[in-house]
Amino acid sequence: MEIQKLNWAGIKLIFNNKTILIDAVEDFSYYKPVLGDAVEQVITFSDHLKADYILFTHLHLDHFDKGVIKKCLKQDGKLIVYSELEPWVRKHVENVEIVVLNLDETFTENGITFKPVFAMDGVGEIQSSWIVEDATNKIFHGGDTIWHNQFWRLGKENKDIDYAFLPVNGVVVNFEIIGLEYSPVPASLNLKEAFAAAHLLHAKKLVPIHYGLFTHEKCYIPQLFNGNDLERVSEEVGQEYMVLKDGEMLMEI
Template sequence: MEIQKLNWAGIKLISEDKTILIDAVEDFSYYKPVLGEAVDEVIRFTDEVEADYILFTHMHLDHFDKSVLKKCLKKEGKLIVYSGLEPVVRKVMDDIEMIVLDLNETFTENNITFKPVFAMDGVGEIQSSWIVEDLHTKIFHGGDTIWHNQFWKLGQENKNIDYAFLPANGVVVNFEMIGLEYSPVPASLNLKEAFAAAHLLHARKLVPIHYGLFAHEKFYIPELFDQEDLQKTSKDVGQKYLVLKDGEVLMDS
């Protein structure tokens, strides 16, 4: 499996000559008033990528980019959707072939298996995590999940996860402008929680995602960390990790 980190929480997988996108976003402009300006250059990939399968963890526009679906999904490609999100997705993308899966239900094609599993959104919206595996590699993608009590069970029921892509910015959000009361509790895993979740998943390595690219002094306040923090937390928790820069490719076989 070839794995490329895209922007923010996005990743691209290539397996069995098939291309898979998860939480792949190129246009963050809709959330600019909340997320602020991107601090690094955003990768442009939609002119080059033709996807056989597209998945997303939830409908926040920094994880679900309708333009990516329209530009990148092949004519015969499939949008794989967690059933909890199906009604909303059909309202905006009903002209695309969908494979709809309940939690823990699997779909296998071309020696690639897709499985949505439990996740918990920081502001109470519907979200799933995804497990994708081929004959050699298994990855877990956690979107922007918060800490929950199912990581133990997920680790027991899903053996041999190689890479756990988990959010790590522990962001505090202020969304009072859309009617949500302010809370100082982080709306995604922080660094220590990400390492602990990867450890409970028995992942060979944590790959942090959903950090570094955005911050807003009033509405979107992330927890910051550096290489020293990564090394210390890895040692404290007993969990190995791998940092992939946006655009970087990992070959695993």
């Protein structure tokens, strides 16, 4: 198994010698008016990376990059899509084999099982989380979900999650510029919520995603934290974690 953290919420998995991308994004320029400029160098990978499977949690363009699909998906690769998103995906993506799954429905190929599960989007749009597993590894990817009441069920029904990739920036958004009324309630999990969610999922480790790369003083205001905060909340909740920087890899035999 190999896991690489990409930009923002993106990850690359290699299970059974097959490459899987989840929420892999290279081009964030469309959201610059509300996200601001990236505060660190964005990783480029699409010129050399070819994927057997591509998944995404929802259609926000910091999670869904048509350019990555076009450049990275192998000719015989598959785009795996939550059924509620299928109509929109087919409008934007052509000449690609699409596997459509309902919530909690599974698709297994090459010894790898994919399953979309319940998530709740921060601004009310359609979103799923993903569980991907092979015979020895299982990961949970939570996109930019907010807190919801299904983490208990998901933890009971999906045993032995090794790594839970969950958003942690607890961001308050002000997207009135695109017609969305302002709310002071965070639109993604904050740090403590992410640790609690990973604990309810019984994940061996939380891996924080969706933080650090973007901030905008008016439109996109994340919760800030540091290493001491991670240690404190980890001990308080009783949940282990590990930090992967953008581009960093985790390899296990």
